[in-house]
Amino acid sequence: MYDKQKLLEYHGRYLMKNYSPYPIIIAGGQGATLFDGDGNSYLDFLGGIAVNSLGYNNKELIKAINKQSKKILSCSNYFLNEPAILLARELIRGTHFDRAFFCNSGTEAAEAALKIVKKYNNEKKTGATKIISFENSFHGRTMGALSATGQDKYKTPFLPLLDDFVFIPFGDADRLESALKSKETYALITECIQGESGVITPTREYMSKLSALVKKHKKLLIVDEVQTGVGRTGDFFAYSGFGLKPDVIFTAKGLAGGLPIGAALASGELAETLQAGDHGTTFGGNPMSAAAALTVVKTIKGKGFLEDVTAKGDYLKRKLLELKSKFSFIEDVRGRGLIVGLELSKDVAAKDLNKKFLENGLILLAAGNNTLRFVPPLVVSVQEIDAACGIISRVFEKI
Numbered sequence: 001m002y003d004k005q006k007l008l009e010y011h012g013r014y015l016m017k018n019y020s021p022y023p024i025i026i027a028g029g030q031g032a033t034l035f036d037g038d039g040n041s042y043l044d045f046l047g048g049i050a051v052n053s054l055g056y057n058n059k060e061l062i063k064a065i066n067k068q069s070k071k072i073l074s075c076s077n078y079f080l081n082e083p084a085i086l087l088a089r090e091l092i093r094g095t096h097f098d099r100a101f102f103c104n105s106g107t108e109a110a111e112a113a114l115k116i117v118k119k120y121n122n123e124k125k126t127g128a129t130k131i132i133s134f135e136n137s138f139h140g141r142t143m144g145a146l147s148a149t150g151q152d153k154y155k156t157p158f159l160p161l162l163d164d165f166v167f168i169p170f171g172d173a174d175r176l177e178s179a180l181k182s183k184e185t186y187a188l189i190t191e192c193i194q195g196e197s198g199v200i201t202p203t204r205e206y207m208s209k210l211s212a213l214v215k216k217h218k219k220l221l222i223v224d225e226v227q228t229g230v231g232r233t234g235d236f237f238a239y240s241g242f243g244l245k246p247d248v249i250f251t252a253k254g255l256a257g258g259l260p261i262g263a264a265l266a267s268g269e270l271a272e273t274l275q276a277g278d279h280g281t282t283f284g285g286n287p288m289s290a291a292a293a294l295t296v297v298k299t300i301k302g303k304g305f306l307e308d309v310t311a312k313g314d315y316l317k318r319k320l321l322e323l324k325s326k327f328s329f330i331e332d333v334r335g336r337g338l339i340v341g342l343e344l345s346k347d348v349a350a351k352d353l354n355k356k357f358l359e360n361g362l363i364l365l366a367a368g369n370n371t372l373r374f375v376p377p378l379v380v381s382v383q384e385i386d387a388a389c390g391i392i393s394r395v396f397e398k399i
């Protein structure tokens with residue numbers, strides 16, 4: 001029997017304190033709506049932090065998971081399994097990448113990408129030892145991915161970390177050029193949109209310059225598609241919309257629509273770099289997550305899906321711009337597709353609004369620099385966007 005008080009007490013007693021969750025116990029979901037154990041429902045514009053791409057209780061996804069669960073869940077990488085092979089083919093198809101590696105999360109996918117470029121660089125004996133990364137970037141919490149992350153608040157308690165990264169400001173083309181020119185650097189790692197630090201969205205011009213400079217100085221380009229990948233921006237991967245041609249990308253979050261998975265894709269010689277024994281993970285490419293991901297990828301590549309994401313993202317931005325003309329404390333509306341940020345002026349703390357939205361049946365959380373981050377399930381409807389904007393407007397009116 002559901003006993004909220006008992007569960008909260010057990011949570012306080014038995015779980016480590018590394019998260020600060022709201023005292024809401026999620027019991028289920030449907031589409032873009034979540035339900036808690038007390039019978040409350042919430043319009044979910046967090047989507048499990050850009051994870052539940054097809055929404056909750058998606059028929060096709062549940063069918064694929066049920067079907068696979070009756071066959072086999074996991075079988076180790078000593079053997080092959082059909083869903084993982086078909087998923088690799090589906091992800092590679094239509095891209096310039098040649099091979100995929102599977103793991104279980106974004107941070108693990110980052111580790112794989114970093115190990116691929118590091119081994120490649122070692123074999124090439126370039127003498128370069130550094131990877132350029134951006135300030136305010138976020139690449140994960142394991143030691144390598146954390147080392148690549150450009151935010152001291154996550155790193156300070158765990159120093160010393162890897163000494164492989166140099167950090168420059170995101171958006172400064174001159175600093176970028178001098179870092180890429182340096183003989184010390186052999187690669188650049190970037191997000192297309194810095195989601196975690198507040199949906200920081202670069203201009204197309206800056207990204208074109210980045211692409212041209214990486215090519216000119218013959219450096220490797222790694223793109224972190226953990227948050228922006230698998231349809232989130234209205235392109236299957238965001239790099240294509242920003243005109244990039246990365247050597248390696250890595251993705252996770254929405255890939256299996258809610259089951260744990262991560263993937264790194266590499267092209268050319270980089271795709272051949274990892275050899276037997278170099279890298280691996282027990283659950284990587286397990287048939288359960290792979291079967292789910294195969295359904296997600298096929299759905300998102302299906303007719304009209306991505307166009308719909310773009311149209312709904314544009315609609316959401318238009319609605320938020322309407323709010324901007326009404327509320328002077330809205331500083332900026334930015335993003336692409338269904339990753340959108342609403343930045344507030346410093347006198348209104350975005351974080352303090354989280355609870356108010358929840359009380360009004362909306363899950364919308366602050367990220368980075370005083371910005372509300374919208375990353376709903378990609379299947380969110382226009383009516384749900386209207387409803388969310390109505391709640392936001394009502395909360396803002398009381399500020």
Ligand SMILES: Cc1ncc(COP(=O)(O)O)c(C=O)c1O
Nearest residue numbers: 105106107138139140226227252
């Ligand atoms: C851009 C980016 N990279 C990497 C990660 C790490 O992913 P995970 O939490 O699955 O390890 C995240 C997670 O928020 C992310 O947003």
